[in-house]
Amino acid sequence: MIMRIQDSKLLFFTTLTALTVPVLAQQPAAPKPQDTEVWEPVPKIVTPGASNAAPPSDAIVLFDGKNLDEWVSVLDKAPAKWIVANGVLTVNKAAGNIETRRTFKNYQLHIEWKVPENITGTGQERGNSGVFLASTGPVDAGYELQVLDSYNNKTYVNGQAGSIYKQGIPLANPIRKPGEWQTYDVVWTAPIFNADGSLKTPAYVTVFFNGVLVQNHFELKGETRYIGQPSYKKYDAAPIKLQAHGDPSEPISFRNIWVRELN
Secondary structure, three states, rough: OOHHHHHHHHHHHHHHHHHHHHHHHOOOOOHHHHHOOOOOOOOOOOOOOOOOOOOOOOOOOEOOOOOOOOOEEEEOOOOOOOEEEEEEEEEOOHHEEEEEEOOOOOOEEEEEOOOOOOOOOHHHOOOOOOEEEEEOOOOOOEEEEEOOOOOOOOHHHHHHOEOOOOOOOOOOOOOOOOOOOOEEEEEOOOOOEEOOOEEEOOOOOEEEEEHHHHHEEEEEOOOOOOOOOOOOOOOOOOOOEEOOOOOOOOOHHHHHHEEEEEO
């Protein structure tokens, strides 16, 4: 009887071992660093500018202080008639808005602007302008990043400098005083539409204002409007537009405008 029990135990352990060995043999190999290394596609080489404000090697320079060859009047598409002097572009309010000859979808934009030191007026009538990240029609149609003197100048917060006009309140107010240059660095992700014109994905924007993050991948609800609620309408690519606002204050200026396409 003892022998049979011992034989049974031996048979049990032999069978268990036979079942365990194949299971151990099927275990995956230990992970290696190479398992998560990706070698292609290799990112293109882009030579940075001499400073963070200077255009990198793959940028399209929209204004370098010399001429307005890259710009047209919004109203009639004739050559832009704003004022170029001493490397600076100054708004000509009588000539109206201007926009780029080229159209863009997704991009990185650098633009510098200055409210004159002798600026007058209050609220929205003090150094008002705008950078329309996509100009979708005449006058002020499109998606506006507000330009305004917000240095000790009270107004509605979704209309101050750094706001996505009437939609996105800036996360901070890092503006410099009038007479000093301001900088916007923008990443624009254009909306995508279905074939029937309905919205597939909304527009997003990230904005650094004088090096400070003021819009963090903000989702737009549609085109920016002075009156009424925002809504989307289908477009493909669009120009970038600069606004000649009709307020009576002294005109503002721009310089060093460049864009990198991200399509």
